[in-house]
Amino acid sequence: MTGGFERPLTMGEIARLAGVSSTTVSHVISGKRPVNAATAGRVRAIIEAAGYAPASAARTLQTGRSLLIGLVVPDITHSFFARIAKGVEETAGDYDYGVIFCSSGQSDLARGRRYLGLLRDHTIDGLVYVGSDTAIDRDELRGLAARFPLVLADEELPEIPSVATVTSDNVAGGRLAARHLHELGHRKVVVLAGPVPLHSTTERVRGFTEYFPNALVLHGSFDEASAARLIDSLIGNGVSFTGVLAGNDDIAVGAVRRLEERGVRVPVDVSVVGFDDVELAAGMRPALTTVRQAAQEMGRRAAQIVLKALVDDAPIVPASTVLPVELVIRESTAAPGAGASQQMEGNQPT
């Protein structure tokens, strides 16, 4: 059990060194009862010298609080989720809380569920769940919400009402993107939306279609390959368009790339608008015009709700926080017609 490592001191040992009881040491640390200044000083000196800190497990056992919250994200490697994570961690730090993070990871469901174990065995006091994962077991999540402060960030799960959510204003974002294209003069616009079941997808599309009610809406997944296939099928079927409204930046990037591979210039021939403003959006060429989500702020807010419920020892109020969104205009959009009118050759629809 020792593995050759030093064993830390216990509070009792500190107490003995200071010639007091462990109660007194505890009070010196927590400040919950007054302690004589001289005594306190002596105790503190010994604590300092020994590098002592109370064993968290014992404290947790006693208080029922682990001072840890969980964070579930689909993929920490994605810059959007990483920004959320940063916000969560930052805020947790403000409350003296730690963050346990789990990737739900689309692929490996079994691993994705591991966080449930963490919740059930009381390792964590609360949870920030970042959606986008349709595979997860909503029943289980619902049951958990009855046991811990739980907030959903980025994606609401309509199947789970009575839970707090923090999301971006996806409708407004869609509207902003669409209006931009519309104001530039685009009239033939295509929507490359995200996965169907996602609430955010629906809302963004709703925003898009306020300006382009008759736009062709294609659904795909949030990755470049899917976007490339959609572009291929569009061109292959001779659909003509001068603008693309993408469900997120990954789709936008995939679309831009495939468009250019097929000789369609962006933004000269076709304009593309993304959603999220991931790191790559600003760095790619043409730099992507996109709807920026306040990802880090989203993480902060979500964490705040969880932590406030914990600190106040109050149940979570199932409110929706909707964060404003911002259009960032870069190089991937321009007025149509700068190039040749975008009537692409290709097979006729069969």
Added chain:
Amino acid sequence: MTGGFERPLTMGEIARLAGVSSTTVSHVISGKRPVNAATAGRVRAIIEAAGYAPASAARTLQTGRSLLIGLVVPDITHSFFARIAKGVEETAGDYDYGVIFCSSGQSDLARGRRYLGLLRDHTIDGLVYVGSDTAIDRDELRGLAARFPLVLADEELPEIPSVATVTSDNVAGGRLAARHLHELGHRKVVVLAGPVPLHSTTERVRGFTEYFPNALVLHGSFDEASAARLIDSLIGNGVSFTGVLAGNDDIAVGAVRRLEERGVRVPVDVSVVGFDDVELAAGMRPALTTVRQAAQEMGRRAAQIVLKALVDDAPIVPASTVLPVELVIRESTAAPGAGASQQMEGNQPT
């Protein structure tokens, strides 16, 4: 204390429901002693029905193991560190361990230190520390290594020997980058290295200078702004060069951008090689030629060392794992002289 949330069952309550002692329940769960099949079945059914899991705090208190490891990264938002984090989390999952992550964050030292609290109070059983943070208190880290399995990833801290490290082969990486430029025919090359005190900086420079022993070496920090300043001073002082070896991708990106802003074409006039292969490297235009580090694998290995020490209950052997590195050739490098000979106008050195 309840906050309106349900209270989970205890092992004793499960035992009562099953008509056995909690010892028996414990044995059913752990399998450490044989239990009558019928009894075990009954107990398991009740556990299942109740959704019971042993309270982790109580178990930790008893066993001295929290089944949690810590992960410290400078910034989870940076794609290189995010990939490391993913590797760590993935591996931890394989061992049924959870991961607590802390951003050391260059700015906020106080918060950066929070992880020390986690270690000292026994919240975590081990730590993967990802360096690049010169501000951290090495003394403290050294003391901790005596108490827990600790491994350094990405960056070795020479001040802390007798600790396991997992790093990339920075010398080889530097060599690869330099050889590439040399083989293309470059002879006047400039090195935009990272911060001086970092071991990795030194090693990369050593690799660079094997091919370009007389190259001008400028040190800066790992960000675009710093790289831009360096480029400015180079050009401003009339230094002529056809190649740039960057200490990492952030520097490379900053260099490429500033070069282009000043009318120097990449790679026509100047070739640039990065280091890391962050997400942006492949997405930017010109796509960045760079030395790819196996970041995720680095995280995996580091976690493996920590977790193996924990599982085997053995001290960590202070070995260095060095991961191979790979040159990814993209668009930011080409033979020199394709454009005008790179003799830039500018002030003479004063």
Added chain:
DNA sequence: GCACCTGTGCAAAACCCTTTGCATCGCGCA
């Protein structure tokens, strides 16, 4: 028929802290 296992289950100790209830001391106030 006896000593001895194996299989099975329980009681109790230990893990280290927080919190509550007491006890003591000294002092101010009437």
Added chain:
DNA sequence: TGCGCGATGCAAAGGGTTTTGCACAGGTGC
């Protein structure tokens, strides 16, 4: 002088597991 109260510190009771030491039953082998 006496009473009450604030300041100070201690002992002891949990909190929920895991683990250890026993105990008992039913075989087994001689």
